[in-house]
Amino acid sequence: MLESELAKIKDEILSVSGVNPRKCMCCGKCSGTCPSYDAMEYHPHEFVHMVETGDIEPLLTTKSLYTCLSCFACIERCPRQVEPAKLVEAVRMVVERQRGPQHLEAENVPGLIDGDMPQQAVVSAFRKYRK
Amino acid sequence: MQRIGVFVCHCGTNIAGTVDVKAVAEALGKENGVVYSTDYTYMCSASGQQLISEAIKEKNLTGVVVCSCSPRMHENTFRKCAERSGINPYMLEIANIREQDSWICKDMPTATAKAVALGKAAVAKVTLNAPLTAGETPVTKRALVIGGGIAGIQTALDIAEAGFPVDIVETKPTIGGKMAQLDKTFPTLDCAACILTPRMVECGQHENIRILSYSEVTQVKGFVGNFTVTIKRKARYVDETKCTGCGECTEKCPQKKVPNEFNMNLDNRHAIYIPFAQAVPKVATIDPDYCMKLKDGKCGVCSIVCQAKAIDYTAKDTFIEEKYGAVVVATGYNPIDLSKYNEFAYAESRDVVSSLEFERLMNAAGPTGGTLLRPSDGKHPKTIVFVQCVGSRCSADAEKGHEYCSKICCMYTAKHAILTRDHYPDTECYVFYIDVRTPGKNFDEFYRRAVEQYGVHYIKGMVGKVTPQADGTLDVQGSDLIMDKQVHIKADMVVLAASIEADKTARPLATMLTASMDTNDFFTEAHPKLRPVESPTAGVYLSGCCQGPKDIPDTVAQASAAASKVIGLLVKDKLKNNPCVAESNEDMCNGCSQCENVCPYGAITYIQKDFRGPNRTTVTRRVAQVNPAVCQGCGACTVTCPSGAMDLKGFTNKEIMAEVDAICR
Amino acid sequence: MQDDKLSTAAVRDTLVSRASALLKEGKVQIVLGWRKGLFDYDVTPSLFTTAEDIERNFVYNEWCGANLSKYLVKETRRIETAKDTVRTNNKMAKAKNPDAADAPEPQTKILVFLKPCDTYSFTELLKEHRISRDDVYAVGVPCDGMKDPEKKDISERCTVCKSKKHVTYDELVGEDGAVQDSKRFDMVEKLEAMPAEERFAFWQGELSRCIRCNACRDICPACTCEHCIFDNPNSGASQKVAADDFEESMYHIIRAWHVAGRCTDCGECSRVCPQNIPLHLLNRKFIKDINELYGPYTAGSDMETKPPMLTWTKDDAEPNVVYTRDKADTQGGR
């Protein structure tokens, strides 16, 4: 992807999320607190770092986007109010927008659910894909 | 009519290079009231000053204008010279024709014209100037130290040693402060009590030091050299003069269920108590919230067992008023309240403790007699997790915690880890850190020892959650940023390095002292670099953590620095005031209080004053009065006064307007 | 209109009876009110000391525009002076002869009638310690707007009345009203909208008519200086008459400045101006700015609130806001 495109995407992510990643002091409390850490390829603190450094391309394709439960624990506990979850959410939105209108339909959801998927995930799935 | 002399300086070529000094001297010579005008290569030189002083005498001048460098440079030089030559120093004005003319302008005619204009302005001002004499105020040769921690103790001792009487006001029943609660000190690991208590005893025995323990400052009046302070001596129900500190009463007191604040409430004390063995003064105090005698009249055991007959249940709070020349603030710090941090389960589990609590658990005089046992079940902890920066370095908009770094946590955490590993090699220590900050003599070496010699596990990352487990252990979930993985540690204890914050009493005290504070309730310095131990309010000095987080060496250093400043003030018999202060013309004053409201120093007060009215009547009017010793001469009041009754000596309305006119001519 | 007249007539009678009653009871010794003149519209503020005088000459009608609060500065001063004089004489007598009997201090109280807007001036004067409250018995009177003798119709200031509420009083005649949201800043806004040249022309036109009679200052309840700087040769700013077109503006700017944050917008300055200069616009401009920049504030609305010019906040607007906020006119500027 072109530098310029990435720059545009970065701006979009920042404006959508309203997050200023420069406030991050790299304490890692977000990742220390994240309940779905092990299910993630890129972890909350990495999201912040990668967006800040403009290394956004891998984020657009990573599954981590959908393993974030939007439980907002990282937002709650971040000492510097960086609010990583909002960033993840924003990246997600960017991807969704690029993908266009084919959103997840409610009737398809049951098929996708496996037994040990937490209820919370389903709920937040709707929260995400109904955007 | 004034007889003004004008002296134009060449400053070598600095001025003469771009200003036609002869022309300037000539032009100004024609000004009204100017009887003598000349130029010279270096006015500030001995011979230059000689020239001025001779002219003053020969031409019996009443005012002098020196056209030279900035008044910030040589105003004092020339004013002294004028004084020596027999005219009032404030009858001399300087026209700044170097920094603000010859150095900013290359073209000679232009620069010369400006020099003349500036000269005319100065002449115009001198014409209206009046002689000013600095008032003097006597200095009360006694110092007040507010706070009896190591900072207060050190300051008091230094001042007392210099021969001045000092009072220490301490809210607790004993001096000693936080340091008395500590176990060892970093990086030398010598025992805090062993080095502190001798100083406390010294304070208690020093003939120049009076300790007002269990007392509070309730009112401060006055100003530098002349503070009048009201001190509340809380009723301790024990006569200090009689009590021998034998401790008999504290043994016998039936009320044993009082949380012991000295041990961070980890154990209990009696209702009548002496905080700790080496307390100074070593006098018992009755806790009115728990004493059964005071609450419902029953009991009275202590008065029975007391041989010295020191117990007095009828005691009341008393107020004493004292005069002081200087006030030193040493109100210290406190760890923040951790109960807000649910993620660390501080409120949930007794095994999650603050560092200060941990100090007590390690301390030989502590609740566990110095053997490290965890509060919940008194077992030896096998794994301890230390969490740094709890409530420090938070963003300004975060509602819990502070924005600043608490400075001491990195070091005392390393200390705790080392001591633990040293006493109990079988106990694993993990430290979650964001950065390890060790600027200080032998500090980083100390931290490295923790890692290399004592095998403390430092993990770059932060703890996200602490969950108490059924088996009594704590599941500590955190991130290891270097391994880029989330770690879970099964810990027996968690120690939180709580951020430290200014003592709650600091803010009201600052208001009483009209001393300024930053948003974190730390006192601000007169100058962050050059006057770090003085408050902007004259006569108020800062010692220790009331000015910002500090470790013991820094605190003691600042304490002594503050003391030396105080001594420097107290050796003076009188203080010279700045003569350029506001002055209210009582005939014109409306008594409307506007000036009083804008004065940053509370220098303006109002009195009811009798005036002679027409046909033998008396008119009593409300008029403003300026205390010249308190006024700093900013002039805020002069502008807010509609009638022009309030004016500023040395910068009067007329003087400034005369300058304006001269410049615009 | 008709029944308005009636009600004011009725009000007048209640005021008269109250005043006479209070005089008889000895509650007050002096009454400050409005005295009827030759024509119905020339009504002058005046002192009454007898019920008869009041019965005959006291008026309260649509011509009673005059704000009585300022007269209290002088009157209470007089009352206090009488006391103070006795006090000092007693002291001196004591000094001569320790067991000299004290002469009693004269106890005088003055009754004043205050329309809602007058109570604001009254309160502001109390706030600035210009009136001794104990000497005053304040009676709040209702007001349906006063007339302008020249227009023979309701005066401008009353068409944009800011409040029918009485702030301070000992006794109230009729029902108390409420603060109203008035359109009083419309004219100021209109001027602000003009290009600078027109504004300048406007003020030049108005102020050039100024004859420096100082009526605006002498009537102004905020202008109670013991000695006005413009009369004081030692102030370095004394101006007897305007020596040039500048001094008029200077005098009026400084006067408006001195009352900024203290002016209650009672409108007396414009009422008394023989040249009909809309001086109140200058004061309203300051009031409007203060409200916009430092939050709403009405001088004289209470005794506690700190006046805007005597306080500040860390994030006050920078002075250049003046030049940046109105984009419309761009000449000069930064």
Next chain:
Amino acid sequence: MPVTEKNTETSTGFKPKIVAFCCNWCSYAGADLAGNNRLEYPADVKIIRIPCSCRLNPLFILRAFQRGADGVILCGCHPGDCHYTSGNYFTRRRMTLLFSMLNFMGIEKGRTRVEWVSAAEGAKFAKTMRDFVETVTKLGENKRLEDLRCKTTN
């Protein structure tokens, strides 16, 4: 008559009269620093030293204009840095209102200005003055506030 006089004057390279009030602790020192660093700015600027920006009475500004100044600028410590802790906060309110009034009466903006200049900002001081003189020069001679008498008698 004086009008034509002035017109010619402006056409023949008009030099403005600028009065600068500087607080003793920050801005006056800043001005000195500008000098120490030999930073040029127009000599039309004449500085009057006052203890604090809050000492500046609006009367002084009007007086300057009355006596023929073409521009008046006030420099003080940055808000928060006042040597007297709160002086310049009052200044800020006072000047804001005064300027607003002058503007309201149709006096050109740009003839008055407030700048916060610290003792370390010599460069800023010089730049500010250059900038201000340029603005006022553009505005031309102060026709609106000047005192005609003073002009002709000089």
